[in-house]
Amino acid sequence: MYKRVLTIVDGSPASEYAIGASITIAREIGCTLKFCLTLDPMLRAGVPGMTPFAELALEMQERTLRAAIAHAEMAGILGTTGVIVSDDPARGAVAAARAENADLILMGIVPRIGILRPFVRNLIEGVLALSTTPLCAVRRPTRGFLTHRILVPIVFDALGKLAVDAAIGIAQQFKSTLVFCSIATGSDRSAALAAVEGGLAAAAACGVPAETLVFGETPHIPTAIVRDADIHGCDSIVIATHARQGLPRIVEGSVTQALIEQCDVPVVVVRSPLL
């Protein structure tokens, strides 16, 4: 499933974690790695009054890229390459992923805080708005393996089906165990049970070991998912997202975003082109 992984790097500690995660993935399945840095389009030759600043920025990005490649090579991942794209970070990352035909985009995340949080999109939202390539958000250093036990939060709908399919694909490649989880609303557990049973059946059909988990109503779903990932020893999460934009994003919010911002294990986000 994952043959070419593109990791977005910016020199921040979070992007170091993303590099670490991509190395772990490459070690497990032997995929090729490519690092991508974006450079503000203002900082390129030809923009009036930006010559030395463009030189400084380019030198910094080249240095960061060299360090990332050296890190991968030190870890035994040979043939790792890198690219610096002069574009807006989200557009640049998506363009690089398309150019490389990447199967997975990996990036570090620094949670946004403050009152503007609901109104300003982070880079992950920006990328998800432009691309359907699965995206792996990394907030903390990875702990050993990434894909032994994968928590898959689902509901009984098309989005849940998408998450199940993506998780099974990953599990087949990494020989992982899936833990399908869902939330029972009120006293009705049938929808939640149907979702996890559906996931279990699909996994069994593909020969993927899986478990189920249904928990009761909770005041904050992302917190419950994070807690369960920890309790059940999951080392990553696969979730599907609507990638809502505009007013619906502000009004309805996003479980995926909240999960990404507080989860200690990597979160793989998938988005259907039809949703």
Added chain:
Amino acid sequence: MAKQRFVFPEIKPQPQPGLRGAAIVASSLLAILVDGSSTAIINTGLPYLQGITAATPDEGSWIVTSFNATYYAFILLSPWLMATLGRKRLLVGALLGFSGLSLVLALTSDYKTYIVLRALQGACLGCVFVPAVITFFTSLSPAAIAFAPPVFILFALSGSTIGTVIGAYVADEFGGNVVFIPGGVATAITATLVFFAVNTKDKNQRLPFDSVGVALSILTFGSLQYLSNEGSRRNWFDDSGIVAGSAVFVLAAFAFVSYELFLARNPHVDFRMFAKYRNLLVGAAINILNGAVGYSITLFVTYLEVSIDATATLAGAIVLIRLATYVVGLFTAFFLARTKTLDIRVVVIIGALGSALGLVGFANSMTTTADAGTFVGLSLFFGFFFSMLSQPIGSLVVGSMPLTELAAGVAIYKLTSPLGLMIATGAVQTVLDHRTAIVRSNLAAGIVPSRAIVHQYIANHGAAGLSALVATQAQTLAFSFAMVLFALALLPIAGIVFFVKIPKPA
């Protein structure tokens, strides 16, 4: 002719994450601010300093001249010092030197000691700007560096404005030598911050010192500053001192430029940069005009104090108001050019015309019956357009040079504004004197003692009162006239800016 070898201080990006990175950026910005404000603070208190040292009017101007001669010369020398000493060592040494000398000056009243200490103080402060700017640029992350130009210009522009009000307040409240204390304390704090935050490791280069060039540079700037201070007061070429000063300036300037261009094997200034980088030449021309207009601040403060009896603090506060719109104007200009909403040259023209309009507004409002509140709106208006004019020009000049020559370019560009200020000081002071005399004669000619109202005024206030009224009125009209001249000085910018080289998109 032997091959010339220029100094290129090592400039490498060294951004630091977290608190240290923020501390480096803050300390370098503080150093840029301190450079501009320290000079302004002391200049505001100059009349007190002349009194403390019991200097005659002839001697008094040397307090400024000795400082500025070394200040300007060491700005040009600072890239060489950066290359040989290292950025951090130079910055900390210069800031501590300035701080220590300020404290000694605050305790001194001997005229000769004053002159020597002021020269040393100028040398120290001259070494601050360039390393501070380079430290700022190289400490930013790739995401932040695109915003470096407006922030740098804002701090460079704000220094003198903030310094004017601090100096005025200190002079008003405490007077005398206390004007040295704020700058001394600010530089000590900045030095401490730089010492603990900045951890750059520059490669030190061993290069011969251009002693002849530096001596000629000090002589050139010293003589120009002397002419600027004394020219009008001594009625220019009627005075042998001015004739001698002019001769020294012409010879020293010629020798300085020729020596650096052709004779020095290790020149500390590369005047060929003007030929190499057209934007430096165009920007220098515009910045000289901007610097000349900078004298309008001094003139305006004098008007407020002389014509409407404002305190120095109030006058400084009125000037400080423009800082609010500096921020808006700077970022407006930056984003208009960045988003390509307007061509950068059009932004400059709007800035120049708006600033000129603001100055005309000042000229119209400068009457003996105006009050300080009259100028609040005008200050905000002028601040907006003046910063719109300053930001793109500074960005274009600094941003046109490659990294290797950035320090040298920043040093040369920094000097262009004071050059304009020196020229304007001499020229405008002369115009003011003449204009005041002409207006005073005209006003006096119109006063007929037999007229009832004149008769009544003399009865109430005496002849001396009437004379003072005429003098104040004449001076106010002369101030107003000078403001129109400043407005006219900005108009050529609308033409000069078309010589700017806009690079073709890559």
